[in-house]
Amino acid sequence: MQKLGSKRLVMLLSVIVFLGMAGGLLAQDAQPKGAAAKGTPQVRITEIVLDALPSPEFDDNPKPQAKTSGNEWLQVLIRYETRGKEGWLDEVQLKCHAVMMPYKAGKPVVLNAEVTYLDVMDGLHNAVLYVRPAIVQRYTGNKRIKKTNVAVYVEAMAGEGEPVVKELRQSRDIPDKWWEAKEPRVVIRDNELLPPTETPFAGFDYDAYEHLRVMRQTR
Incomplete structure (x- = not known):
């Protein structure tokens, strides 16, 4: 035993x-x-802010200045925070959608664009996109922008990580998941959320934004 x-x-x-x-x-x-x-790359959208801006005028222009037309640009400001390996991210991708509801008759218009920023240091950053006055007037029927008639949806991604999303919607009249709507229910305009380089605001606050790669079509 x-x-x-x-x-x-x-x-x-x-x-x-x-x-x-x-x-x-x-x-x-x-x-x-x-x-x-x-050490996985991370990105977080902290805020989306809308503003209506007139076209800028430059005092050093030798030609006579035209009177202000009253048209407004829609500015979409996206604030985001990043964290990467050794303090940097190779790139940050923002897939952006905005919808503008008509004032009277007509269909909503959905605007799409994708932007990629390169060599992004850890910290807080700004991205800004614009909608042309002609787009505003054509699809809303008004020169002036009513911000409650606009909603924005953004997907942000760092490297091969999972995207994070944020929506700004200030009116219950805007339907849920509007960014997934297809024609003919809505009018779709790709690449009509413009970076500053394609607007009169190109020379403003250059250092406030990261270096932009060429835009790519989203649909």
Whole structure:
């Protein structure tokens, strides 16, 4: 009986040692994954702000200035925060959608664009896009912008990570998931959310934004 008990004790100790070694190997294998997850690129949209702006006038223009037409540009300001490996992200992608509801008769117009910013340092950043006055007047029937008739939906992604989303909607008259609507229910205009480089605001606050890659069509 004592001999049999000794064998059982030896077997039990062997199993304990084996399980301990296996557990150590599993712990070592899990450590790099945890470290990689900690360094995963991250982006977070903190705020979306709408504004209506007249076209800028430049005092050093030698030609006579035309009187203000009363038309307004819609400005979409997107604030976002990033964290990357060693303090940088190679790029941040923003897939942006805006809808403008008509004042009277007509269909809503959905505007789409995708922008990519390069070499983004950790911290808070701004992105800005514009809608031309002609688009505003054509599809809303008014020169002036009523911000409650506008909604914005943004998807942000850093590298190959999962996108994060944020919506700005100030009116219940704007339907849910409007950014998924298809023609003929809505009018769709791709690449009509313009970066500053394609507007009269190109020279303003250059250092407030990251370097922009060429825009790509979204649909």
